[in-house]
Amino acid sequence: MEILESIIHPQSLQRIELLSYLATISYMILLSYLGLLLSSTLLSCMFNRKGKKYINSHYIKLSKDLISIPTFNLFASLGIVLLPLLSIMFVYAQIVQASSQLVFDNLFFIIFLIVPAVLLIYTYKDSFELADISRLVNKTNETESKKEEFNIYKFKSIKLLTNSSRLAFYLLFASSYILIAAITLISDSSRWATSNSISSMLFNEATLISFLYFLSTSFALTSILALYLYFKPNSNSDESNIKYQNMITKFFQNTAMIFLLVQPMLYTVDLMSIPKIALANSIFGISVLVMIVLLLIVTLLYQMMKNNHIKYRGVILFLFIGLFALLSIKVQVAFNTSAQLQVKEIISVYNAKMVITTEQLGIK
């Protein structure tokens, strides 16, 4: 796309700095929400399957509750996914311009995966209700032909449930992987000229490690958020569901603990895979902070598991949000460091253009 060269204006240094801050905020929101969607969809599918296999109503209920976490409003979800993705795309287009065409193209391609994925997730969520209704209707005393008709509806609604969840998960998985691959490529300016094919971008050690780290963070985030939302203040806890509450408390605490314990190792390996061109002092400072925050989260979670309470879930959630902020800052710092040369070029073009404009306008 040579179009990029013609539509991008050269920018001043202040504007490029502002763009990199905006990209950090966009990353924080996009990566956390995408991770939440991916992990809650997978866990929900798993529990739905388990619930059908062992005919356990608690598993089905948990499956419904898990998918209701990220699905609050369709337009809000589409906005939270599309707006930061477009922002990141155009930020890179303005800072890096034509140096890494592949990244821009792939980020654009992700839109066509992510929008259907979000729509399918909402279909999956709504099909739970459809399946429940069709099961209820089947129990009434009706004629044989009507029973057959309702059987077909029941079968179709269950098929819709399964297919939409499966397809949504595959699309989300693909879009997350491509996004992580694009982020990893953009942080390594030495690969911009050589990486001309999608396979070189996707099948790369740094990409695989970053993606594994992203997955572990997503599962931890889903578990912590679910713990917070289910037991939030001012909510009526139904005493008849104490068995269900105990089950979900145990499950989410264990899941969060497992995925938090692997994080230091994955983070260290991810740090080692950052190319030298992208390394800066601040990345190591951020890494120290990340480890401290992880330690705090794991300690508080362990206290909750040991003393059998859920008092610290709010604090853990806010610490985790802080962790996501630090990870987004690390990604952007790596990009800023590796793109220094390109930024200097753009600023020099901008300054030259401003000199011409002031001369033309006859100012000063």
Add this chain to the structure above:
Amino acid sequence: MVNENQNNMNYGKYIIAWVVLILSAILQVVISGISLGSNSQFYILLLASISAFVIIAVYMTDKSNKLISNIFKGIILLELLFVIFYDFIN
């Protein structure tokens, strides 16, 4: 998620609307550096109108003033149509 007291309002709606508004502002800033043909201002005004729409729908609308907030939403829509046709006429 389940177990919500019917007598309590939800903080979540306002926070999510705020996130969408911040993201919309970010995207407006980012696309202002790009020349999207003769009607680049349309995309920025479109995002501004969406932000205004979200503010009216979430922060300003209450059970007591649905009619007036709908009138306001109609005005924002009219303004957006005017911007589209202004570009088209020019």
Add this chain to the structure above:
Amino acid sequence: MVSNEQIVNDDFKNLFKVNKGLWIFILIDFLVFIGLLAYHLSNGFEYKNEFVFAKSQLLFSFGFFNTIILLTSGLTIGLSKVALFNKNNFLSTVFVFVTFMFAMIFIANRAIDCTYLLNNGYMFGSDAFSNLSVGLSSFFTTYFLIYFIFMIHLFAGIVFLVILLLNLIKDVDEKLKYIKLNFTVVYWSYLSMIWAFIFPILFLI
């Protein structure tokens, strides 16, 4: 115990009465702002190069920072409404106070912005302003006009916030508290909505 839903439904007419005047004011005021912004935009079409240069002279990051502050203050005043609805008077007061602090930060930012533009000779009244070209002077005239009218609205909003804060601290009648809070929330959200148009038109387009 009377639920909060009942309070709202019972006083439907009274609430509507209080806000009807405010809504009419908002409607007329919004049209005035749109008119000013449309005039600024049309000047932009006439003096394209000068407007591009003028925008490069503005403190862009301050404008964006102001946007974030105003949107966040809109959030906090909305959250105060939720807190009061959930019968948490203390949290509601805290949120209103935070909104007030954000408004102060906005004013401080604006003061820095104005001082910078004044020192560079772009503010009307200064000697250097009279030497500017037609396009540039047109840009900065409408820029400051729109901004100052917005600041007048903001000061009025701050007065409403202070009155609300005093009412919340004094712990007056619950229905009265709710009415005053609703009024302030609608007005403050209106300011955020106006800014959602001012920022792109003055800084971006």
